[in-house]
Each structure stands twice: as structure tokens, then as C-alpha cells.
Amino acid sequence: MEETPEDLFKLVTLDYARKKLITLHLKSGWSFETLSRKSGIGIDRLQEFEAGRLELSPHEIRLLLDAFSYFD
Numbered sequence: 001m002e003e004t005p006e007d008l009f010k011l012v013t014l015d016y017a018r019k020k021l022i023t024l025h026l027k028s029g030w031s032f033e034t035l036s037r038k039s040g041i042g043i044d045r046l047q048e049f050e051a052g053r054l055e056l057s058p059h060e061i062r063l064l065l066d067a068f069s070y071f072d
Contacts, residue, residue, distance in 0.1 A: 038067040
């Protein structure tokens with residue numbers, strides 16, 4: 001099955017979001033346990049997301065951005 005431009009856009013966008021969130025996580029110095037507590041997202045999901053094996057929903061991405069006070 002051939003990928004559409006929309007599919008490619010989604011892949012690029014999700015990859016950018018993943019890299020940005022990993023950078024924020026590293027800069028925070030927080031453990032996965034702390035990030036999980038602050039975001040409400042399970043440790044396993046966070047680890048799988050950062051490893052590129054799982055996509056988070058837009059809602060979960062927003063929870064992470066809020067945990068990092070990204071928009072404050």
C-alpha cells in the first residue's frame with residue numbers, strides 16, 4: 001500500500017513531537033516515574049513512546065507538554 005502525503009505528514013509530525021518531548025524530558029532531569037506522576041501517563045507507555053514503538057494520542061502529548069509547563 002502506497003503512503004499518501006497525509007500519511008507522510010503524520011509520520012514527520014509525530015517524529016518531531018517525539019524528539020521534542022524526549023528533549024524536554026532529558027532537560028527536566030526527571031525519571032520516568034516522576035514524568036508519569038506529573039503527566040498521568042503510565043511509565044510503560046512513556047518508555048515505549050520514547051523508544052519509537054508507540055504513538056501517543058494528541059491528548060497524551062498535551063498532558064506531557066502541560067507536565068513540562070511548555071506553554072507557560
